[in-house]
Ligand SMILES: [Zn+2]
């Protein structure tokens with residue numbers, strides 16, 4: 001409580017409270033604590049809100065002063081200030097340029113400009129140089145609150161029509177906040193740093209130029225957007241740029257071409273044409289998953305692709321999910337009536353329909369029902385990305401019908417199941433995210449309590465402390481998400497495990513309990529890989545195309561050094577094939593180095609070269625992908641070793 005109307009009580013993170021004059025700014029609070037904090041401070045959090053050091057505090061509040069050590073706030077401010085500094089630099093170099101908006105985005109920011117001349121890649125260097133000058137000037141950042149009329153007159157006088165339009169689009173007539181970086185002004189909500197010198201001058205980079213319509217409207221002006229990235233330090237920028245370079249090398253779309261795995265074309269956006277090599281990976285992975293599921297006590301089913309809207313209405317998808325569904329209209333019986341169907345976007349309702357066939361008893365539970373379910377979802381074309389984000393995909397989907405009491409044991413079993421698979425596929429570690437009850441939800445608190453604690457204790461029993469996503473559960477139940485980190489530090493959410501109290505009720509699924517009465521099963525939706533398509537994309541990028549030997553579509557090329565070795569080449573290929581190795585011959589009349597280079601681009605893990613000597617000694621010269629050395633080894637030894645390596649890990 002304030003002592004009187006002229007003072008406010010501020011509570012610090014350590015719990016101590018102190019009294020200040022009302023209207024005190026965080027800058028003054030910091031100065032009151034120490035001169036060094038006053039210098040180092042970048043912003044504050046006041047009652048949970050990110051607060052500029054210059055903004056007054058008029059009521060009692062919780063306060064925390066931030067410095068560059070607070071990564072989240074520091075990154076936001078650095079990127080945001082750089083957006084302003086970049087716009088100032090552009091207008092200083094090309095004064096006729098008009099400014100529009102410049103938000104902070106992941107890892108950086110962008111700013112959209114209206115300028116007749118297109119920016120060139122060389123211009124980015126010029127702008128960066130000017131930005132560094134502005135940073136070195138340590139120009140103060142100042143802010144004022146203006147009424148709308150004054151702001152509109154100001155921008156009209158300065159010939160900044162986009163700013164005028166922005167202000168006119170802001171509803172209400174509350175005053176507007178203006179910011180200055182030195183002499184340069186922008187309309188902005190803030191907060192900002194103290195002065196331009198607080199931005200680390202060596203930890204940002206302008207990345208690219210793109211076209212963007214004003215307000216995203218293709219009828220409006222085409223603007224030029226400049227993207228930048230920024231971090232709190234030089235090392236972090238370096239690491240990020242290195243990650244981007246690595247990601248480009250590993251891009252599954254590029255490797256997919258080089259390895260001849262798949263292609264996509266405009267007649268089927270977001271759908272994959274799998275080539276023989278790619279389909280080999282796909283079927284190997286599917287065979288592997290099928291064996292694991294059998295071992296894990298799942299039954300496999302298959303359900304229709306085209307399903308009448310009536311089922312989707314009952315399941316609730318027609319209402320909640322229609323914009324993502326491909327609708328299929330069929331003229332039945334001489335077009336007297338149109339049947340409206342949808343391609344299934346998920347398999348869940350069809351599995352409930354199988355569950356409902358015949359009477360189920362508590363003895364049938366848990367019933368683990370799996371399907372490699374082919375689904376179609378409409379994704380906007382801008383969201384599509386290679387085979388990672390598509391419109392047609394196949395989930396390694398399953399639904400476990402269980403009692404409430406079985407949730408915990410099934411969760412534990414699934415985490416075990418998934419750990420084995422991730423490990424086999426080369427991912428030793430994964431993180432788990434736990435999403436609990438959202439504000440709007442179905443089911444009683446008592447049921448939610450049980451389900452949440454079941455998920456949590458099973459996860460902890462597996463030795464994993466889940467990261468909490470508060471309130472992020474679905475309205476029908478809490479969930480776990482399993483996140484892989486790849487070789488270059490990117491996270492991929494793959495597995496899910498989701499409790500559902502609602503769908504069994506909507507579709508009226510029941511079982512007979514031990515008490516002889518009818519009960520509702522709980523439905524546990526779960527996927528391990530997510531979708532085969534996306535997971536294969538992740539595998540390709542994780543391994544930079546050098547897939548584990550058992551998953552490599554082309555495992556061995558036997559290449560002749562001289563045409564006199566051709567017969568022996570064919571013999572080696574046959575021997576390897578008989579031993580379960582995917583081997584092929586290359587007896588083209590080309591130099592061996594040429595052959596090696598070509599198959600290395602295709603990421604063939606092993607090339608066996610044979611010439612006179614190998615024919616006579618019944619050996620092969622082994623060259624492994626990425627190694628310079630070759631090693632001459634007896635054919636039977638190599639065959640045995642490769643046959644072993646070609647065996648999927650669960651069959652060893
Ligand atoms: Zn701003």
Ligand SMILES: [Zn+2]
Pocket residue numbers: 346347348398399525526
């Ligand atoms: Zn499901």
